[in-house]
Amino acid sequence: MSETVLSIRNLSISFKTSNGMVNAIRGVDLDLHKGETVAIVGESGSGKSVTVKAIMRILSSNQRINSGSITFNYERDGKRVSQDLLKLSKKEMRNRINGKRIAMVFQDPMTSLNPTMTIGHQIMEGMIIHLKKSRSEAYERALELLTLVGITAPEKRMKCYPHQLSGGMRQRVVIAIMLACNPEVLICDEPTTALDVTIQAKILELIKDIQAKTNISVIYITHDLGVVAKVADYVAVMYAGKIVERGSVNEIFYDPKHPYTWGLLSSMPDIGSENEKLYTIPGSPPNLLNKVVGDAFAPRNVHALNIDFKQEPPMFKVSDTHYAATWLLHDNAPRVEMSDTLRKRIDKVVKEVGSEWMQPHSYK
Numbered sequence: 001m002s003e004t005v006l007s008i009r010n011l012s013i014s015f016k017t018s019n020g021m022v023n024a025i026r027g028v029d030l031d032l033h034k035g036e037t038v039a040i041v042g043e044s045g046s047g048k049s050v051t052v053k054a055i056m057r058i059l060s061s062n063q064r065i066n067s068g069s070i071t072f073n074y075e076r077d078g079k080r081v082s083q084d085l086l087k088l089s090k091k092e093m094r095n096r097i098n099g100k101r102i103a104m105v106f107q108d109p110m111t112s113l114n115p116t117m118t119i120g121h122q123i124m125e126g127m128i129i130h131l132k133k134s135r136s137e138a139y140e141r142a143l144e145l146l147t148l149v150g151i152t153a154p155e156k157r158m159k160c161y162p163h164q165l166s167g168g169m170r171q172r173v174v175i176a177i178m179l180a181c182n183p184e185v186l187i188c189d190e191p192t193t194a195l196d197v198t199i200q201a202k203i204l205e206l207i208k209d210i211q212a213k214t215n216i217s218v219i220y221i222t223h224d225l226g227v228v229a230k231v232a233d234y235v236a237v238m239y240a241g242k243i244v245e246r247g248s249v250n251e252i253f254y255d256p257k258h259p260y261t262w263g264l265l266s267s268m269p270d271i272g273s274e275n276e277k278l279y280t281i282p283g284s285p286p287n288l289l290n291k292v293v294g295d296a297f298a299p300r301n302v303h304a305l306n307i308d309f310k311q312e313p314p315m316f317k318v319s320d321t322h323y324a325a326t327w328l329l330h331d332n333a334p335r336v337e338m339s340d341t342l343r344k345r346i347d348k349v350v351k352e353v354g355s356e357w358m359q360p361h362s363y364k
C-alpha cells in the first residue's frame with residue numbers, strides 16, 4: 001500500500017449550541033493514501049462535512065475539539081514532514097496548508113469564486129502568493145490548468161468573470177484554482193450535486209483523470225453511492241458521527257457487513273428499477289444532543305441484538321482493509337446476511353455501472 005498522506009485518529013468534535021452540546025463527531029479514524037480516493041458516505045447530518053472541515057480547520061467558532069489528531073505527511077523544503085494539523089495556528093494553516101497543500105472544492109462553485117475578478121486573476125493569485133511565481137509564469141500555468149480541466153480557448157476564458165460561465169464550467173475553474181498550487185490532497189464536498197447529470201459525470205471523469213495525471217489524494221464526500229462506485233478506491237460509511245464501516249469499494253459493494261450499509265445500498269436510486277418502490281431506511285438518525293448509548297443505529301436496525309442497546313460495538317476486522325462496527329460480526333452473534341432482495345439489487349447495479357471499478361483492486 002502507498003504512503004499515508006493523512007491520518008485521522010480518534011477525532012471527537014462537539015458544537016456548543018443554545019440547546020446544549022451537539023456531539024457531531026464521535027471518535028473518527030480515517031486514513032488517506034497517496035494517489036487514492038476515499039469516499040465518505042452517509043445520510044445528511046452524519047458528520048461528513050464536519051470531518052473534512054476539521055482537516056481544513058474551517059469549523060465555526062462554536063466548535064470544541066474533544067480529542068484526536070489529524071496527521072498530515074507532506075513535502076516541505078524538499079523533505080517529508082509529519083504534522084498534526086490540530087496543533088497548528090489558524091495563521092499557520094492559512095500560510096502553509098490551506099489552498100497550498102490541501103485544497104477543497106465545495107458544492108456550489110460560487111462560494112469559491114470572486115464575482116468581481118476575472119477567472120484568470122483568480123487562478124494566478126495563489127501561484128503568485130504561495131508559490132512566488134512571476135506573473136508570466138503564473139499566466140502560462142493558468143492556461144495549462146484550464147486546458148487540463150477541459151476548458152477550450154483558455155486565453156479567452158482567462159478574461160471572463162464567473163457569471164459569464166455555465167455551472168459546469170465554473171466548477172472546472174474552481175478545480176483549476178484548487179490545483180494551481182499543486183496540493184497533495186483535494187477534498188471534494190459533493191462538487192457535482194448542483195449540476196445536471198451529464199455535467200456531473202464529466203466532472204467526476206475530470207477528477208479521476210487529474211488524479212491519474214498528478215497522483216493527488218482525494219477525499220470525496222457524497223450521499224450518492226452511484227458516485228462512490230465511479231470515483232472511490234475506499235469507502236468510509238458514516239453514521240451519527242462515527243465511521244461504522246470502511247473497506248475497498250469492492251468490499252463495501254460486494255460484501256457489506258453493517259446493516260446501515262445494507263440500508264444505504266438498498267436506498268440507492270440507481271439500483272431500483274422503474275417499477276420497484278425505492279427503499280428508505282426506517283426512522284431517523286439520533287439527536288446528537290443526547291448521549292448515544294450502545295449502537296446508534298440500533299433503533300432503526302431490524303437485526304438489532306440486545307447488546308446493541310447497551311454497548312457500543314468495536315470495529316470488527318473483516319479483512320486487512322475491511323472493518324465494520326456491528327455486533328453481528330461477533331462470534332456469538334446469530335448469522336445474519338443481507339437480504340436476497342438487496343443482493344439482487346446490488347448485482348443489478350453492478351451490471352448497470354459495470355466497468356473497471358468492479359475489478360479486483362490493485363494497490364498503487
Ligand SMILES: Nc1ncnc2c1ncn2[C@@H]1O[C@H](COP(=O)(O)OP(=O)(O)OP(=O)(O)O)[C@@H](O)[C@H]1O
Binds near residue numbers: 015024
Ligand atoms: N456550527 C454548528 N453548530 C451546531 N451543530 C453543527 C454545526 N455544524 C454541524 N453541526 C451538526 O453536526 C452534525 C454533522 O453535520 P455535517 O454537516 O457534518 O453532516 P453531513 O454528513 O455533512 O450532512 P450533509 O450531507 O447534509 O451535508 C449535524 O448534527 C449538524 O447539525
